[in-house]
Amino acid sequence: AGDIDMGHARALLSLDRAAQITAGNQIAAKKLSVREAEALVKRIGADFSLVPQKPKKEKSRDLKRVEEELSDLLMADVEVRVKKRVKRAGRVEDMGELAIQFGSLDALNGLIDRLRRH
Incomplete structure (x- = not known):
């Protein structure tokens, strides 16, 4: 109760x-x-409005171009997400992740085949 x-x-x-x-x-x-x-x-x-919305950072032109190239190459929607900046050997580098969308297991298998060929 x-x-x-x-x-x-x-x-x-x-x-x-x-x-x-x-x-x-x-x-x-x-x-x-x-x-x-x-x-x-x-x-x-x-x-x-208790849930504050984070303003989305606009992606750079270069990042958008990379997403488009990968999308064309893999024939799937691709998103590159920059997560954080780290300092290595006196240089600041971006770290992130790559998200590749697929609509079915068949589409995933096709994606894997395309990755293996390249």
Whole structure:
């Protein structure tokens, strides 16, 4: 009685601490389902803008060009994400990740074949 489970808690993660407590109390008191809790959290976030949005950095022209070239080469949507800058041997270098999207396992297998050929 008055408990919330993992699904409820997961829904609360997008809110700041004070809003988490308030929403958590409402969820427990009203015995809301996980879906109802998600809807409540969405309303709270939208109504009060409790979830600060990070401004997205505009990608450099060079980075966009690399994404386009890789997309053409792999015949798949590609995104390059620069995550952090590190200092190595007196130089600052960017580190990140490469995300390649695929729509099915067949598409993934085709992508793997194209990578092996290059």
